[in-house]
Amino acid sequence: MKKSRLFLTVCTLVFALLLSACGSNETGGDNGNGAQKKETFIFARGGDAVSLDPSEVTDSESENVSQSILETLVTFAEGETKVEPLLAKEWKESEDGLTYTFKLREGVKFHDGTDFNAEAVVYNFERWMEPQDKERFYMYGAVFGGFKGDEGHAIKSVEAVDDYTVKFTLNNVQPTFLKGLALTPFSISSPAAIEKYGEDYGSNPVGTGPFTFKEWRRNDRVVLNKNKDYWLDGYPKVDQVIFRTIPENSARLNALLSGEVDMVDGLDPVNIPQVEKNPDLQILRRPSLNLGYLGFNVTREPFDNKLVRQALNHAVDKEKMIDAFFGGQADPAKNPIPPSVEGYNDDIEAYPYDLEKAKALLEEAGYGDGFEMELWAMPVARPYMPNANKVAEYLQSSFAEIGVKAKIVSYEWATYLDKVKQGEADSFLLGWTGTNGDADDFIYTLWHEDNIGSMNSTFYANEELNGILEEARSISDQEKRSELYKRAQEIMHEDPPIIPLVHSTPVLAARSDIKGFDPHPTGRVITTKIAFE
Structure with a gap:
């Protein structure tokens, strides 16, 4: 008798829990055919936001959350x-x-x-x-x-x-x-919200967007709720959006495979075939509008010598690197802007992979016996570089071929960005996804002298380049602007503050029943129209 009562009680509890689960926010109500319609969209990314006030940040992890809250x-x-x-x-x-x-x-x-x-x-x-x-x-x-x-x-x-x-x-x-x-x-x-929260506004954003801010658990998740009074009729399509932080690429993919998340950024190229063969998943490709690069702080020895920077450009076999770590989802870069941007200078000849030339340049610069340096690697996957640690190790071994010993250094993402901006790195892996498709967005933003200490983390200051970029900003004739940007690329090729590494094709993976997502070339994550079939 006692066993029967116990069994009945357990069954009742299980049934109650099942009923509760069916009515939860993450599953939603019946979609008309007996199946439960999912109402929470979970996006997994490699790093956390720095601030949810997009006006005070430059990183896409912060901006991609803000785009659902503010407009x-x-x-x-x-x-x-x-x-x-x-x-x-x-x-x-x-x-x-x-x-x-x-x-x-x-x-x-x-x-x-x-x-x-x-x-x-x-x-x-x-x-x-x-x-x-x-x-x-x-x-x-x-x-x-x-x-x-x-x-x-x-x-x-x-x-x-x-x-x-x-x-x-x-x-x-x-x-x-x-x-x-x-x-x-x-x-x-x-x-009113800016006045109310003051310096804490970046943790309490208030906009007009499709979702309202609910909570931010640092290095874990940002939770947003549907704006029921959104001005665009019929949107948003889901009740909740969650941005999850899962640093490891493999862990994010496993979370997608297990149904824990709905879409992942920073997919390792080697895993693309696995996703493509899975009928429950889909691959989303963004058009390439980016640059991944190794930057040099040109105020620090020996990187204040352009011959050293030229030598390191000759020491990298980009094709081999792309085959090993990008799975064919990238093209080698030779300029500081991608080929899709108007004004791209295709007449420039890329630095050939030439170790003897690299050694000769080091000898000419007074570093024939090589030198020691720090090579900073991003701790997160970025659209232009899914695995920065592997790329850093490859560059480390490449530089060793010409007698340069590179020590790999990394920090938590927000700290990494701040220290690089403050000029604490010898060299650093970073990149840029074009925000508006114009050459100005790349070259002026990242290498004009006025942006030293903010976006110009190389501390590069070239008077001729500054003048060209300023002139290109002051005229509306696109043909003339393009000629100016072509000259700007020539300057940066001869006096390189970076090694342009790759222009990647960023890849995302998602559930196959997700519709309404735009894999925009700027890397945006717009959730307004996302829905589950």
């Missing part, structure tokens, strides 16, 4: 870098290219219930352009040529003409102005 005035079309409306429904450019007037969407609310309007837009831009915040909002300075009071600052004023009209007046023509506004760092935050 920009304009955005990029699916699969390309053509500018389309978002929070601004339309705009007009003056004939002289110095005035842009935007009509904003009406009735849009921030997640805290306050109104999105012209005053909110003005508040955000005035916050970013203040000169005392140059270090914090360096992306603003990089994109718009400085801050208020700076000679090269592109924006003269931002005015609220009425509640839903904003006018930008420029100091000079900026051909990439609209594309600049589409970048995630210029997402519009709730002024």
